[in-house]
Amino acid sequence: MGKNSVNRKVYGWLDERFKLDDLINFMKKKEVPLYRGTIWYYFGGITLLLFIIQVVTGMLLLLYYKGSSELAFESVRFISAKVKFGWLIRSIHSWSANLMVLSAFIHMFSVFFTKAYKKPRELTWYSGFLLLVLAMGFGFTGYLLPWNELSLFATKVGTDIPKTIPLVGGFIMNLLRGGEEVSGSTLSRFFGFHVALLPGIFTVILALHLVLIQRQGMAAPENWDELPESRKKKIPFFPNFLLRDLLIWLIIINVLSVLAVFFPWDLGTKADELAPAPAGIKPEWYFLFMFQTLKIIPAKLFVIDGEVFGVMLFSIAGLLWFLVPLMDRKTKSGEKSYWLIYSGIFVIIYIIVFTIVGFIAK
Amino acid sequence: MNEIPGYTEKSSRRDFLNYVLSIGFFGWIVAILYPLYSYLVPPKSPDVDVSNISIGKASEIENNSSKMFKMGNKPGILIKTKEGELRAFSATCTHLDCTVQFNKEENLIWCACHNGKYDLNGKNISGPPPSPLTPFNINVQKDEIYILK
Ligand code: HEM
Numbered sequence: 001m002g003k004n005s006v007n008r009k010v011y012g013w014l015d016e017r018f019k020l021d022d023l024i025n026f027m028k029k030k031e032v033p034l035y036r037g038t039i040w041y042y043f044g045g046i047t048l049l050l051f052i053i054q055v056v057t058g059m060l061l062l063l064y065y066k067g068s069s070e071l072a073f074e075s076v077r078f079i080s081a082k083v084k085f086g087w088l089i090r091s092i093h094s095w096s097a098n099l100m101v102l103s104a105f106i107h108m109f110s111v112f113f114t115k116a117y118k119k120p121r122e123l124t125w126y127s128g129f130l131l132l133v134l135a136m137g138f139g140f141t142g143y144l145l146p147w148n149e150l151s152l153f154a155t156k157v158g159t160d161i162p163k164t165i166p167l168v169g170g171f172i173m174n175l176l177r178g179g180e181e182v183s184g185s186t187l188s189r190f191f192g193f194h195v196a197l198l199p200g201i202f203t204v205i206l207a208l209h210l211v212l213i214q215r216q217g218m219a220a221p222e223n224w225d226e227l228p229e230s231r232k233k234k235i236p237f238f239p240n241f242l243l244r245d246l247l248i249w250l251i252i253i254n255v256l257s258v259l260a261v262f263f264p265w266d267l268g269t270k271a272d273e274l275a276p277a278p279a280g281i282k283p284e285w286y287f288l289f290m291f292q293t294l295k296i297i298p299a300k301l302f303v304i305d306g307e308v309f310g311v312m313l314f315s316i317a318g319l320l321w322f323l324v325p326l327m328d329r330k331t332k333s334g335e336k337s338y339w340l341i342y343s344g345i346f347v348i349i350y351i352i353v354f355t356i357v358g359f360i361a362k
Numbered sequence: 363m364n365e366i367p368g369y370t371e372k373s374s375r376r377d378f379l380n381y382v383l384s385i386g387f388f389g390w391i392v393a394i395l396y397p398l399y400s401y402l403v404p405p406k407s408p409d410v411d412v413s414n415i416s417i418g419k420a421s422e423i424e425n426n427s428s429k430m431f432k433m434g435n436k437p438g439i440l441i442k443t444k445e446g447e448l449r450a451f452s453a454t455c456t457h458l459d460c461t462v463q464f465n466k467e468e469n470l471i472w473c474a475c476h477n478g479k480y481d482l483n484g485k486n487i488s489g490p491p492p493s494p495l496t497p498f499n500i501n502v503q504k505d506e507i508y509i510l511k
C-alpha cells in the first residue's frame with residue numbers, strides 16, 4: 001500500500017466525520033486581495049502565533065512558579081538558575097509578551113488606516129479592541145508575578161489610578177489589590193487573573209474575532225470597488241495565503257529565539273514592601289505614553305486634580321477609539337472623512353513621541 | 363369589535379404571573395450575584411492599628427540621613443536633619459502610592475516614581491503630589507525613638 005493511499009484513507013476517515021471537504025471548499029473560496037497593503041494582513045496572524053506561544057510557555061512556567069509573596073521571587077530565580085532551560089522558557093514568555101502587544105498595536109492601526117472596520121466588520125473591530133485591552137491586562141498582571149522591586153511599584157502606581165474614578169474608584173482599587181495595599185494578596189489575585197481569568201475571557205473573544213474574520217473574508221482596500229476586475233489581484237486563503245502566513249510565523253519564531261537567547265530577561269531584586277521606590281521606575285513600554293503624560297500634567301489643573309484630568313482624558317480617548325466604526329459616517333455619502341485619518345495619525349505620533357520621551361526621561 | 367369574554371381577566375392574570383415571575387427571576391439573580399460580589403471584596407485585615415512603635419536609638423542615626431520603619435503595614439520615614447532635628451512622616455507618596463525617600467544632596471524628600479518633591483516639613487513643593495505627607499509625632503525617651511500616630 002503506497003503512502004498516498006494511506007493519506008487518502010486517513011483523509012477519507014476524517015472527512016466522513018468532520019465534513020472536511022466543505023470546510024476546504026469554504027477556505028478556498030475565501031480570497032485575500034493582493035496589493036501594496038497586503039503585508040498588513042499578516043499582523044493578526046502574528047499576534048495569534050505569539051498568543052499561542054504565551055499559552056504554551058505560560059503552562060510550562062506554571063510547573064515551577066509559586067504565586068505567593070514569600071515564594072514568587074525565589075521560584076522565578078529557581079526557574080532561571082536551576083531548571084534546565086528554565087531561563088529560556090521565561091525569556092521567551094517575556095519577549096513574546098512584548099512582541100504580542102506590539103504586533104496587536106500594529107494590527108489595530110493597519111485595520112484603522114485601511115478602514116477595514118467598516119460595515120459589516122464593526123464587531124470584528126470591537127472584539128479586536130477588547131483583545132488588545134486584555135493583552136495589556138496580561139502584561140500588567142504578569143509583570144507583578146516575579147515580585148521584584150520594579151514590578152511592585154509599577155503595580156502600586158497602576159492600581160492606585162482607578163482611585164481617581166468618582167464613587168466606585170476606591171472599590172475597584174480594593175478589588176484589584178485584594179486589600180488596601182499592594183501586598184501578597186495582590187500577588188495571589190494577579191496570579192489568578194493572569195493564568196485563569198484572562199486566558200478564559202481572551203479565548204472566548206478570540207474565537208469570536210476569528211469566526212467573524214472567516215465568515216466575512218478579508219476587507220478589500222478602499223479604492224478596490226473602482227478598479228476593473230482585471231486589476232484586482234487576489235490569492236486564495238487556502239492554501240496560498242496560509243502558506244505565506246506559516247512562512248512569516250517561521251521568521252517570527254526565529255526573531256523571538258534570537259531575542260530570548262541573546263537578551264535573557266532580567267529578574268531584578270526582590271520586592272521589599274518597606275524600601276523606597278528606586279529611581280527609574282517605569283511601567284512596561286506600552287503603558288509608557290500614558291505614564292509620561294501623567295508625569296507632565298501639573299498637580300492641579302484649574303479646579304480638578306491633574307491625575308483625574310489625565311485619567312479622564314485617556315478614558316475618553318479610549319472610548320472614542322473603541323467607537324471608531326460609528327464615527328466613520330462621512331464616507332458613506334461619498335466624501336472621505338479625512339479628519340478621522342488625521343486623528344489616527346495624531347494618535348500614532350502622540351504614542352510614539354511620548355513613548356520615546358518616556359524612555360529617555362530619567 | 364366584539365369583546366372576547368374573559369379576555370381582560372385572563373390578561374390580568376397573565377400580567378400577574380409575569381410580575382411574580384419577574385420578581386422571582388430578579389431575586390434569583392440577586393441570590394447569585396450577592397455572594398459573588400461579597401466574595402470578591404477582600405475582608406478587612408484584622409489591623410495592625412499600631413499607634414506607638416519604637417524604632418531604634420536616636421544617637422545611632424547620623425545627621426542628614428534617614429531610616430525607614432513600618433507603621434502597621436505601611437512604610438514610614440524618619441529623617442534626621444543636618445541640624446540634628448528628628449522628623450517622621452508616612453512614607454506613602456500622596457500622588458500614586460509609591461514609597462518616598464530622603465534625598466541628601468537636595469535636602470528634601472523625593473519620590474522616584476514621578477519625580478515628586480516634598481520639603482523636610484513634608485510639604486509638597488514640586489511635581490505631581492497633590493498634598494503633604496502625613497507627619498507623625500516623635501517621642502525620644504532615654505535615646506529610644508518612639509513614633510506616635
Ligand atoms: C494562558 C496563558 C498564560 C499563562 C498560563 C501564563 C503564565 C505565567 C506565569 C506562571 C508567569 C510567572 C513566571 C515569570 O514571571 O517568569 C508569567 C509571567 C508573565 N506573563 Fe504570562 N502567562 C500567560 C499568558 C500571557 C500573555 C498572553 C501575556 C502578554 C501579553 C503574558 C505576559 C507575562 C509577563 C509580561 C510576565 C512577566 C515575565 C517576567 O518578568 O518574568 N502572559 N506568566
Ligand code: FES
Pocket residue numbers: 157455456457458459460473474475476477478489490491
Ligand atoms: S507616586 Fe510619588 S510622585 Fe507619583
